[in-house]
Amino acid sequence: MLARYKAWANGITYSAVRSLPDGEALRPRPTRFGNMVHTLNHVYVIDDIFKAHLQRAKHGYTARNTQDTPALDDLWRAVQAMDAWYVDYADALTERELGEMIHFEFVGGGDGAMTREEMLLHIVNHGTYHRGFVADMLYQARAASPANDLPVFLRDVYRAS
Template identity: 60%
Template structure:
């Protein structure tokens, strides 16, 4: 995978997150925290899970302990705080990917899964994972929009490629 491609995927992810967080913020008060028929219980906890996994994989990439014992925050964060943290995380991944040499990108990193067991992925595979993982869970959030009822934003990769000028 080229650095250019990783960067494009991470720019797509940041763009899609922006649309999603803006749309969640525009929902009626309480809609993001309302109990829904979904694995994490509501929109806010789903977005929080995505952030936590990003943070965990950031720690793996940096070779440090992350301190999490589960794949979500113990207590929900308010949407504004979660969005601030997610933006900083997205910026970190963009900078990290830009600085990776081709040799570093394919270097494998060993880590421990929260649920137990050892994992091993290349740095570029970890980056692909956080992009893919966020896309997967934005789909859950989009589904919850229909339960509000409200229309979710279109965050598909082809829409990004159409609407956002590419370098």
């Protein structure tokens, strides 16, 4: 359910960002990642890093974001594929697998260990956290930020289907 929530919330957020006037999503703002698209790219990078952890694979990242900001439409396509991967992955896990501890190295250095369930919760929480920054930037751009919290998803999508 949480992986589906994340995909739904991403869809709403990307729709709002993609509907902005040209250049607005890349306009420099006083925020950690500089603009809306680079903030959303950070979420994608972390999703990709944890996907690799879940697969016990190397991810190849040396930072928690890329140096260059991708084109918004390219990033949106990549995020849709990533969200579909997480939904399929979560659907296939057993209770035993959810509790399995995975050891990894943090991008910034140091050892980490989380269960698969904790990693899935992290990517959902992490995306929510940064979508909040994007929502603030949407308000700065005088654009509406759509309601994308869990209760709205449960009411309008998850339990309505």
